[in-house]
Amino acid sequence: MATTTDPTAEAGAVSVVPSRFPYRTIAMGTIGSTLLMLAALGAGGILIRDPVLGHGPLSFIRYGHGKALATALLYFGFGLVVWAWVRLGRYVLDGRVGARPVLIAAACWMGPLLVSPPLFTRDVFSYLGQGAQLLYGMDPYATGPAELNVLPDVVLNVHQLWQDTPAPYGPLFLLVSKWVVGLTGNNMILGVILTRLVIMVGLAGVLWSLPRLVKHLGGKLPVTLWLAVASPMTVIHLVGGPHNDLLMLGFLTTGVLAMLDRRPVLSVVLVTVGMLIKPTAAVALPFLVWMWAAQLPSGGRVKRFFRAVLPALGVFVPVFVVGTWVSLGSMNIGWFTGMSAPQLIANWLNFPTGIGEIVYTMVHIMVDVPPSPFVTVFRTLAWVVLAAFVVRQWWLSRDGGNQAVLRAAAALLAVAILAPPTLPWYLTWGFVLASAFPWERKHLAGVVGVSVFLVLVYYPTGEQALYDWWFIGGVLAVSVYAAASLLKPDPLGLIEAWRKPASRNG
Template sequence: MLTLRAEQVRDAWRINHVRRGFFGTVLITIGSFTPAYLPQASPFWPAMRALKLDNPVAEIIGTGLVLAGVALLVSAWFRLRPWGDDRMVEAYRHVRHWAVLIIWGGPFVLAPPIFSHDAYSYAAQGWLVHNGINPYEQGPGVLPGGFADQVAWVWRFTPAPYGPLSLQLQHFLVDLVGHDPYISAVVMRVPALVGVALIGALLPRLAARMKIDPASAAWFATLNPVLVIDFIGGAHNDALMMGLVVLALWLTRIVGWGWVPGAVIIGVAAAIKQPALLAAYALPLVHRPWRRLELGETLDIIARAMAAMTLAIGTFAGVSWLTGLGFGWLNAVNVPGLVVTVSPFTVIGQALSWVFDVVGWQSGAEGAVRWSRSVGLLTSVAIVGTLAVTVARRRPMTFLSYSYLAVAICAPALHSWYVLWGGLLLPLAKPSPKAIRVAVWATVVLLSYAAINLAFRNGALSLGVAAIGLYFWQSRTEDLKAQRRHRRAARQREKQRNAP
């Protein structure tokens, strides 16, 4: 079996575009050692200072390497798009997508956290638990030292917003590696890799069960550059949460009663990160959609949905109690919104605040962001509620994908890995080609935002702006090529149908 798996990885490596993506992640990994990117407590600093790499030139070079690596990865992703009649596309269909994912993600495994410092916060929170301090009550800064010094200053004195099981996993990993601050941050990638493995193994199988092209689903979801960079490189706990959600959906799809253990799995996933609970409502509908508004079927579906929600919430509560941390995360629900992101409602609130400040309405300026974010939360509730009573009946996957996207986009803070909640499930919603194009371009926008943020921190803003131009030109070119291939393949199929 291992020999067969190794051969499948070698088959993937033989494809030029797969190697291009690998070289992209290698460049990102090398560039992640840029001086302005590493935390001040990083163990790499002595060596970098000895090599005279702690200077603005090194920052610009590191930034350039990262931006070039992202360009190579995006280019490779587009070239592997399994649509049309291109010979390379046909070759890709015979290559395992998980093998490509291993090749692309491999360089990140032992690298510092990429594009985000959240893994350093995870390690510091695990260190707090080890020392008997509740991370829901105190931030990492309460315990000065190597762990706290790695944490970004904005999070150093904030409580943890994550699920209690996530905190206990962090505690376990910190103990496992002997309480080394940097290694503890790196091993936070282990739960993320478990989540990515579940996504990579089960999502294409779930697509096949739903009569959706598994190659297309794997291309958009599991090989998406945002997943590769954020879930593997960034080691975000969202990866394990979504891996468990996909496991629950797959189990429900293959077995009629699978929604029962699936709901338990969703409860465990929520103990990692709370948005997983949304999936519990859709579970009973995955195997048996609510097709007719007859009294008997309606009561049966409602009973199943309530049972699934009860099981998931009960499991979540049970795990929270067993961890000894309880529901302290409720005190930190506003923590993600402490930083300014491109969340639409936050941006709107900031714009209104500026306008009110100009016209001299001080009280309005002070509350604009808060009120705008409240409107965003109410909007997400309205969207999810509407989808729950309309779309979810017949298309539960569509409900789940669009609901997760609504929750992420309307939240006070928006990060690229939040968008993956619904983005991973988008192929299962059977979107139109236009919707897929919008999603592909959204991927490019998210990567561009991450690139400009990195360039800004490294004092190379102009380089980031140039990279965005490159990404959009590159994406536009590849998008046009894909459309031409798609139209050519459609014409060929039409000729074959009309042939005598």
């Protein structure tokens, strides 16, 4: 049994209280995660043709009342995971548990989801479809998986929006998807599981680098792991999804750590590899140049900058060229135009799109006009604001060090919020880096609310729920309650009110 100082003790007094391993909290989250996995068989991103539950007595879970029951069970499981995460967060912030219980909790909560159908997304089916294109000699950056005349289940399960849409991912990830499809073929269940296992390599990178980043950036390791690894954003979105952002984050965090450890060449190599998985890792590269320049022994700032940027380019260019060539068999840079494909998604979760829709709604009351010009105008303005913000953050990073890391995290968050589209898991780009810095409890409460909100704004099937206003009202209420629960257990006294009648009846 470990001991720790009681944070509620009066100033100047030291009280040592016992701190138990949080078995019940971890068990609660594990039960919730298991329910998520089981309920996802009927309410998650299920297969169009399911070889396991498509026929037979258990197929009822995919239709009608059976699906409604599965959906209710899934949200109940999600509630248990969030409840356990918030409880664990209170223990961490009160100094009652260390890093090890947080890691054990995260592992227990992720375990059932390794074999789950996709949760709150169908992106993994697109990964497999694009990998199949590459496997059969097609160009995923020219057209979508619909061109395939083989592997019918792979093609059938790609979301309709992405059937004819070029891939927006880096060539190295397409190579990974090609290998997965080469092993699993038309077996979608094995394809999803193997993709998830490959993406977990990114989690290993994050777990290796975060303790070392904390030493550089001044955070507290249990808080960092609770925020970046055990949160629903990672457990449910990145692992349960699954999403290739987790693989990219492994290279991004290890690359930033390498720069802080004064290994600049390795740093640029790692972050460039991350970019070849998901292009947004490139946002961090200019910040690494300032960090490299700050580590040089002599010369003015401008001289040191050029002494850093030239070798940085000398590392970046060959890694980029070789990585692209090895992945695609040619110097195909069509993935730059492919990055525009996700902009087809238009909803108010992306801040400028939301502003454009609000203005359109106000104007449409008086004049019958189409919505697209309003969204386009505000998206264009947002690009200008985003460019100005990122450049300013980069310029303020010119002294390198920890400030450059913090501002790189801010730039990644800005890209996720202002560049269309904003998908919920995109905010992990900046959160994971920022998690290694010191945090105040009230700010962490805000992160709790945002995390819960960003999971629930999509239905478990992967379709967005953003215009179901009654549902979104409930999501907002749940998110605020979860945030308040980090600051105070049972903030509305609901559990206490339930216990009182029970005690009177007893």
